[in-house]
Amino acid sequence: MNRNLILLFLFFLINISFSQTISKKQSDSLKQEIVKIYREVYWSALPKQKGWVNDYEKILSDNEEKKLDSLISKYERETSIEIAIVTIDTIKVAENNFEALSLHIAKTWGVGKKGKDNGILIAFSKGYKNIRIQNGNGIEKIFSNEDTSKIIENDFIPEFKMGNYYQGLTNGIIKIMEYLRGRIQED
The missing domain is CATH 1.10.12 (Lyase 2-enoyl-coa Hydratase; Chain  A, domain 2)
Structure with a gap:
């Protein structure tokens, strides 16, 4: 059990x-x-990653999860960049350990290709009203913490404030993808 x-x-x-x-x-x-x-x-004993979207707070419908997973899968095939989403219920972590848990999940799950370290983990807690984006070392070279903060504030948060978690996640992920595509093309 x-x-x-x-x-x-x-x-x-x-x-x-x-x-x-x-x-x-x-x-x-x-x-x-x-x-x-x-x-x-x-x-x-973290649960195993079951796909790109792991909704432990149950804020997304099955259909919304599938749409996000499909969007991320398509992007991963095009770029090799891995993006994972995890929602974290407040019972699983104290608020002051939320960032540490999101980093622990990113490392434990191994988000990003081995040798490229090109993963992004988006951790969100509706209960704590907190979001954290953990970038792999390979991503940090082209996607700074400042860039991450702007996307959180401009693309995720406005929809989250209205209770539109799926739309906020979709907007934020699309913005991250667009930003990274532009940076990859520049290199």
Whole structure:
């Protein structure tokens, strides 16, 4: 059985069993400890990448996931640049560790071609209202943090603010692709 499910089951079992006999303070402390353990297990046993789009917050429909995956697959075939999207639920990471987890996912999944390091991981948490783009070393040479920030602010965020996560992801990815195509042609 999946470790995450076991921990979640234990969390609820303990919560139900002891909720009447322990104080609220003790209960909150216990809940925090269980969440901490759950996050540690998640970190050490990340789920396998199932495609270019990994929506663990369930903010996209199956059709939207397929469209984004198709868009990214076509781009990867044309350029060899790999782009992965992961949405991360707040139960899986503390807000102050969001960036570290996104980097850990990028490295663990190996986004980008070996030897080219040409991967981009877009990590998003609706719950934390946070987005992070992790660029491989090969991409950083042509796509700076400043460029990344501009695309986040101008292409992802406006749609996210309106709750249009699919459209925000689509706009941002298309803008990244256009930008990189232009930079690749210049070289």
